[in-house]
Structures are given as C-alpha cells and as structure tokens.
Amino acid sequence: MSETWNKRTQMVHGGTRRSQYNEVSEAIFLTQGFVYENAEQAEARFLKSGPDEFIYARYGNPTVAMFEDRIAMLEGAEDAFATASGMAAVNGALTSLLKAGDHVVSAKALFGSCLYILENILANFGVEVTFVDGTDLEQWRAAVRTDTKAVFFESMSNPTLEVIDIAGVAEIAHAVGACVVVDNVFSTPVFSRAIEQGADVVIYSATKHIDGQGRALGGVILGTKEFIRGTVEPYLKHTGGALSPFNAWIMLKGLETIALRVNAQAAATQQIAEALEGNPALERLMYPGLKSHAQNALVQTQLGGKGGTVLSLDIKGGKDAAFRFLNAMNVAVISNNLGDAKSIATHPATTTHQRLSDEQKDELGITPGLVRFSVGLEDATDLIADLEQALVVSQI
Numbered sequence: 001m002s003e004t005w006n007k008r009t010q011m012v013h014g015g016t017r018r019s020q021y022n023e024v025s026e027a028i029f030l031t032q033g034f035v036y037e038n039a040e041q042a043e044a045r046f047l048k049s050g051p052d053e054f055i056y057a058r059y060g061n062p063t064v065a066m067f068e069d070r071i072a073m074l075e076g077a078e079d080a081f082a083t084a085s086g087m088a089a090v091n092g093a094l095t096s097l098l099k100a101g102d103h104v105v106s107a108k109a110l111f112g113s114c115l116y117i118l119e120n121i122l123a124n125f126g127v128e129v130t131f132v133d134g135t136d137l138e139q140w141r142a143a144v145r146t147d148t149k150a151v152f153f154e155s156m157s158n159p160t161l162e163v164i165d166i167a168g169v170a171e172i173a174h175a176v177g178a179c180v181v182v183d184n185v186f187s188t189p190v191f192s193r194a195i196e197q198g199a200d201v202v203i204y205s206a207t208k209h210i211d212g213q214g215r216a217l218g219g220v221i222l223g224t225k226e227f228i229r230g231t232v233e234p235y236l237k238h239t240g241g242a243l244s245p246f247n248a249w250i251m252l253k254g255l256e257t258i259a260l261r262v263n264a265q266a267a268a269t270q271q272i273a274e275a276l277e278g279n280p281a282l283e284r285l286m287y288p289g290l291k292s293h294a295q296n297a298l299v300q301t302q303l304g305g306k307g308g309t310v311l312s313l314d315i316k317g318g319k320d321a322a323f324r325f326l327n328a329m330n331v332a333v334i335s336n337n338l339g340d341a342k343s344i345a346t347h348p349a350t351t352t353h354q355r356l357s358d359e360q361k362d363e364l365g366i367t368p369g370l371v372r373f374s375v376g377l378e379d380a381t382d383l384i385a386d387l388e389q390a391l392v393v394s395q396i
C-alpha cells in the first residue's frame with residue numbers, strides 16, 4: 001500500500017516497523033546484536049537472512065532498516081544501505097564497485113574529501129581516474145573508454161553550484177557500460193529525480209538536509225536491489241561503515257519534515273538571491289535558481305526549477321572583504337555544514353577547500369572573496385537585512 005502513497009505521506013509512515021508495544025514514534029533499537037531462539041535458527045540466519053532477520057548491527061538493525069526503506073521511497077530507488085557518514089557512502093559505493101585496472105571518469109569540481117578518494121585512495125589501489133569539466137558533455141564523451149567502469153560527479157557542485165546534466169552524462173556513460181554514481185547532496189532528495197534521469201547509484205550525506213538540524217553524521221547509498229545487496233552490502237558489512245541505530249533514528253525523524261524544510265529553505269534562498277543580485281559589493285552571485293545562472297535551463301528540467309538551499313557570493317575586495325562580511329553577520333553562523341535549520345556561512349578557500357593548491361582553487365572558481373551561504377529556516381526578510389548590512393561592512 002505504501003508504494004502508492006505520495007512522497008509526503010511516505011516520509012511520515014514509510015518503512016515503519018513496530019515492536020510488540022505498538023509505539024507511535026519509531027523505536028531506537030540500540031543493540032549491537034539479536035538473540036536466536038535456538039542454535040538451528042542462528043545457523044539458518046547466518047546461512048541466509050531475510051529482510052527482517054537481523055544478526056549484528058554492523059550488518060543491519062531495525063531502526064537503520066526503517067531509515068533505509070524510507071529514504072529509498074523518497075529517492076524512488078529499489079534499495080538503500082545506510083552508512084556512518086556521507087564519506088563512508090562515497091567510499092563504500094566506489095570501493096565496492098571498482099578494482100585495480102578499472103577506469104573512472106569524474107567531474108573535477110568536487111567536495112574536498114570526495115576529491116581525496118578519487119585522486120589519492122583509488123590511485124593507490126590501481127584505479128585510473130580522468131577528470132573533466134562536468135558541465136561540458138563533450139569532455140565526458142572524449143574521456144569515456146570501453147574499460148570505463150564508472151562515472152562520478154556531484155549533480156550540483158560545492159561551492160560554485162555548477163549543475164551537471166545527469167541524463168546527458170548517463171547516456172554517454174551507459175553507451176560504454178559504465179555505472180553512473182551521483183553525489184546528490186546539493187540537489188537534495190526532495191528535488192531529485194536522479195534515478196529516473198539515468199543515475200544508477202545515488203549518494204547522500206544525511207548529515208546535511210536529511211538530519212537538517214546539525215545533530216549527527218550519516219550517509220546513504222541508493223540503487224538497485226542487486227547493487228545494494230550484491231555489491232555494497234558485502235563490502236560495508238565486513239568493513240564497518242555502518243550507521244549507528246541512534247543516528248538512524250535522528251535521520252528517520254528528519255525525513256518526516258524534510259519536504260517542508262527543504263521547500264521552505266529553497267524558496268527563501270531564491271528570495272535572497274533575487275534580493276542580492278546586482279548588489280554593488282558583489283563581484284558575482286551564484287544561484288542555480290536565477291535566470292542568470294549558466295545552467296538555469298537544466299535546473300528547470302532536472303530539478304523542477306528548484307535551485308536548492310545554498311547560494312555563493314563572490315565579494316569584491318577578496319579575503320579581507322569576505323572576512324569583514326562573515327564577521328559582521330548577526331543571524332547566520334560561521335561553520336561548515338549545510339542544509340541546517342540555522343543559516344551557515346563558509347569561506348571555502350580557507351576552510352573546506354584549504355587543502356587545494358592555488359591553481360586548483362583558480363580552476364574551480366574558489367576565489368578569495370567567495371562565501372558559501374546555506375539558507376536555514378529563519379525568516380527570509382531577517383536574513384536579507386542581515387546580509388545587506390554585512391555586505392556594506394565588507395566594503396568599508
């Protein structure tokens with residue numbers, strides 16, 4: 001029955017497993033293991049366990065399973081495997097899929113830790129990676145080969161908010177039999193239709209919009225039942241990237257409100273971007289929801305016109321001006337998460353992307369004046385007033 005419900009209903013009820021007490025709010029099964037009725041049952045379960053037969057929390061747990069089923073419904077995926085963090089999900093998906101000698105094509109505009117996995121870890125294990133400008137389909141077409149096993153990209157890049165054409169890249173990748181792995185954090189599971197558009201594997205850091213209140217780390221890998229149970233689960237259950245039942249419960253409760261939160265945050269981000277566009281303190285304002293954004297047409301078809309909950313501001317005057325701006329803000333906080341109820345401003349060049357060389361920063365557009373701004377659930381008019389006064393201070 002739950003398969004036919006609309007997403008909002010699925011996010012409240014989907015995946016629920018009730019104990020013998022019939023609790024209303026989902027139970028936290030804070031247990032590492034499960035008792036067998038007899039030795040024969042233990043033997044049978046280790047031989048082959050059904051979807052609701054648990055062995056050990058590193059393999060699976062009822063609270064974690066509730067979260068996996070609920071997020072799979074939202075994404076429209078056959079199955080999901082929850083992980084301890086977003087990075088455990090990126091690493092788990094790529095490492096379980098690839099082996100020495102394989103070739104991968106990746107967009108070069110990536111979150112710092114994703115770049116580390118592709119540039120360093122995969123290289124250490126003999127996987128060859130070719131980096132391309134993700135927005136240029138010609139570069140993807142030129143880079144794929146018959147031995148390309150996977151392509152990887154962030155569908156909306158961090159922090160410059162380039163949008164990558166999932167259907168376009170998928171067509172190129174599938175022509176050579178490569179698996180399309182998408183880190184979809186900035187697009188959010190609320191606006192994503194990545195699987196229908198050709199993604200084979202979708203990854204989220206649940207730390208962002210799924211929790212949505214900055215409390216816990218988590219991640220999830222979504223895909224076909226065959227990929228999740230046949231490829232990902234054997235790797236993750238033996239290497240220990242499991243999500244804790246307590247954090248799974250936080251993420252499960254986050255899904256109950258995710259559509260309300262993310263829609264409100266995206267609407268406020270659009271309002272803020274429109275109010276600040278053309279502000280004299282700005283060199284550039286990047287927001288995919290604006291008509292002036294280079295991939296706005298793609299945002300219409302790929303994301304239903306929703307530009308997400310993050311905008312980036314390139315402030316005139318470089319690092320000093322950006323720091324004056326950050327230090328003058330009264331509502332938003334300076335931190336490095338995103339998708340939180342609290343608005344958060346980040347200076348990528350000196351924090352999240354500090355590790356990159358100056359040439360890499362230049363190439364990715366991570367300028368000294370760049371500030372990433374994640375819009376929270378505060379009143380948009382308060383945020384606009386605060387940002388406008390901080391922009392004035394930035395130019396003094």
Ligand SMILES: *Cc1c(COP(=O)(O)O)cnc(C)c1O
Nearest residue numbers: 085086087111183185205207218
């Ligand atoms: C935050 C983030 C990650 C990593 O997630 P963690 O939960 O912090 O491990 C991966 N990719 C993108 C695009 C992110 O924003």
